[in-house]
Amino acid sequence: xxxxxxxxxxxxxxxxxxxxxxxxxxxxxxxxxxxxxxxxxxxxxxxxxxxxxxxxxxxxxxxxxxxxxxxxxxxxxxxxxxxxxxxxxxxxxxxxxxxxxxxxxxxxxxxxxxxxxxxxxxxxxxxxxxxxxxxxxxxxxxxxxxxxxxxxxxxxxxxxxxxxxxxxxxxxxxxxxxxxxxxxxxxxxxxxxxxxxxxxxxxxxxxxxxxxxxxxxxxxxxxxxxxxxxxxxxxxxxxxxxxxxxx
Amino acid sequence: xxxxxxxxxxxxxxxxxxxxxxxxxxxxxxxxxxxxxxxxxxxxxxxxxxxxxxxxxxxxxxxxxxxxxxxxxxxxxxxxxxxxxxxxxxxxxxxxxxxxxxxxxxxxxxxxxxxxxxxxxx
Numbered sequence: 362x363x364x365x366x367x368x369x370x371x372x373x374x375x376x377x378x379x380x381x382x383x384x385x386x387x388x389x390x391x392x393x394x395x396x397x398x399x400x401x402x403x404x405x406x407x408x409x410x411x412x413x414x415x416x417x418x419x420x421x422x423x424x425x426x427x428x429x430x431x432x433x434x435x436x437x438x439x440x441x442x443x444x445x446x447x448x449x450x451x452x453x454x455x456x457x458x459x460x461x462x463x464x465x466x467x468x469x470x471x472x473x474x475x476x477x478x479x480x481x482x483x484x485x486x487x488x489x490x491x492x493x494x495x496x497x498x499x500x501x502x503x504x505x506x507x508x509x510x511x512x513x514x515x516x517x518x519x520x521x522x523x524x525x526x527x528x529x530x531x532x533x534x535x536x537x538x539x540x541x542x543x544x545x546x547x548x549x550x551x552x553x554x555x556x557x558x559x560x561x562x563x564x565x566x567x568x569x570x571x572x573x574x575x576x577x578x579x580x581x582x583x584x585x586x587x588x589x590x591x592x593x594x595x596x597x598x599x600x601x602x603x604x605x606x607x608x
Numbered sequence: 609x610x611x612x613x614x615x616x617x618x619x620x621x622x623x624x625x626x627x628x629x630x631x632x633x634x635x636x637x638x639x640x641x642x643x644x645x646x647x648x649x650x651x652x653x654x655x656x657x658x659x660x661x662x663x664x665x666x667x668x669x670x671x672x673x674x675x676x677x678x679x680x681x682x683x684x685x686x687x688x689x690x691x692x693x694x695x696x697x698x699x700x701x702x703x704x705x706x707x708x709x710x711x712x713x714x715x716x717x718x719x720x721x722x723x724x725x726x727x728x729x730x
Contacts, residue, residue, distance in 0.1 A: 486652050489652040490653075
């Protein structure tokens, strides 16, 4: 396997979530410089608290999905030589389709889909200059199988998956590829609160009888960034321990 | 190195046609067979080489038929309307394009040069 990452730079979107931080640690251990984005002071502090004590090299930069100025600033500061993008960013929005506030719906899709399209365009054009780049979008099994109240979350994830799929389809010939990972239940981030409340019920749906760990998912993401995984392009991979195979 | 020389070099490299004659009158799509992905790469290369922000639709005259329909619907003169939408093109060039549209994609190397010249070579 070709798992050589030394000297590479990764833009990690939504960089203050638990999974992104676990991935950042693994990246630093393998020689990747992670540039993590945060959208609040709390996020910035969370990144610093987890990564600073390790003594390795990393960067942190403000980016708020929906704020185009923050994107311009991010790319001006650290966008010159991006090798990888790993995208964890996703706003929360729970609500029934028949009950959601319309203004919030418009804003949600603007922030989570339209803004993402602008970001992908700009980063892809940076990568095109060097004819090399890899995108990994972290989606969710909820994109394909939702619970009541997750319609907007799933719709934004599916739309984003489509953007990444086409990026890989359109630019693959130019050395730029993209893949989506759909993890199942992970006891981390926004999944932790749900599993703390509904863990036993959720566990019955997982054939392996256990939830994924953050380290397992981070290792798979690293593999997906590697040269060996370049054949996974313009597609979605499900990592749910068999959960969605149930009738 | 002037813009023509530079842009010729870039186009030849992207389309892998080194040695082929390219002049200001050469059609990018009709003659050289440039595809969408090639034009995207050309746009990125122009941005990098000339340090100018590139609007792909304007640079590659992409929305010309849409603008023509709008001009017709609003009862406006097509040449004047298009010249306003594509400020890098002269009125004479717009008229030439309108007369040439039946033959296929109208984009020529000189249109790319005009765009770069207008947006400032650095």
